[in-house]
Amino acid sequence: MAFNYIPTATGLELHNCGKPLKLLVGPFGSGKSCMCAMDVLISACAQAPAPDGIRYSRVGVVRSSFPELQKTTRKSLLEVLPPECGTINSSGSPISGFYTIPLPDGTTVQLELELWAIQTADDCSKLRSCNWTFCWINEATGCAAEVYSMVTSRIGRYPPQQLGGVSNAYTLMDMNYPPSGTWLNDFIKHPEKDWQVFMQPPAAIKREDDRGNISYEINPC
Numbered sequence: 001m002a003f004n005y006i007p008t009a010t011g012l013e014l015h016n017c018g019k020p021l022k023l024l025v026g027p028f029g030s031g032k033s034c035m036c037a038m039d040v041l042i043s044a045c046a047q048a049p050a051p052d053g054i055r056y057s058r059v060g061v062v063r064s065s066f067p068e069l070q071k072t073t074r075k076s077l078l079e080v081l082p083p084e085c086g087t088i089n090s091s092g093s094p095i096s097g098f099y100t101i102p103l104p105d106g107t108t109v110q111l112e113l114e115l116w117a118i119q120t121a122d123d124c125s126k127l128r129s130c131n132w133t134f135c136w137i138n139e140a141t142g143c144a145a146e147v148y149s150m151v152t153s154r155i156g157r158y159p160p161q162q163l164g165g166v167s168n169a170y171t172l173m174d175m176n177y178p179p180s181g182t183w184l185n186d187f188i189k190h191p192e193k194d195w196q197v198f199m200q201p202p203a204a205i206k207r208e209d210d211r212g213n214i215s216y217e218i219n220p221c
Contacts, residue, residue: 005034007038008035008201010026010035010198015039015042017198018170020169020170021152021170021171021191021192021194021195022170022171022172022173022196023173023184023188023191023196023197024172024173024200026199026200028176030201031200032175033072034080035174036076036174037077037081037136039136040061040113040136041080041111043057043133043168044057044109044111044133047109048165050159050162053106054163054164055109056110056159056163057112057159058113058131058133058159059113059114059136060135060151060155061113061116061135062115062116062137062143062147063115063117063118063138063139065119065142068142070095072138074090074115081097081101081111082099085101086098086099086100088113088115093116094115095113095115096112096114097113098111099111118150119143119147120146121144124149128150130157131154131157132156132157133156133157133158133168134155134168134170135152135154135155135170135172136174137172139174139176140175141179141184148171
């Protein structure tokens with residue numbers, strides 16, 4: 001069964017944004033991971049084709065712990081990416097995935113995925129030989145600032161010009177609202193001019209009537 005994705009207004013803005021850093025902030029259960037996984041697919045499909053008609057992308061996906069990377073981040077990607085076109089391994093360092101996705105225009109997306117568990121500055125050495133098109137840091141509040149710095153140094157390195165070149169080298173980060181005084185809180189409050197912050201509303205709205213009865217309704221936004 002095909003994955004039925006209907007983007008929110010925030011999702012449309014995120015997918016249409018071409019800035020080098022996209023920060024998606026929202027509460028638990030608001031669909032952030034799904035939105036980011038879809039952004040990976042959309043960006044891979046938008047990659048310029050090589051002379052052979054293949055749109056080459058290699059994407060780094062980072063989360064702070066291996067269990068969460070394996071059980072949650074990987075699951076989000078598997079839900080979005082077409083299962084008939086590839087898969088993502090369940091183990092490894094990194095966990096690797098590969099998809100070959102034909103498009104209606106006659107070109108083909110060749111999407112490589114590298115899923116890494118990276119949390120501290122000491123972990124960053126694992127990424128020194130990585131060459132990515134772009135990267136997604138899932139639940140970025142679990143990662144140190146050095147992880148962001150290392151990740152941004154590894155994007156825009158694949159594919160080479162003879163294979164179409166890099167169409168959009170960017171870092172995507174999603175998170176719950178970070179605590180005051182943290183590096184991500186500073187990023188959100190003081191973004192650079194070529195960054196974009198997206199605030200995702202909650203999936204449901206809490207209502208309380210005059211008698212104190214509480215109910216929830218789907219947030220149309």
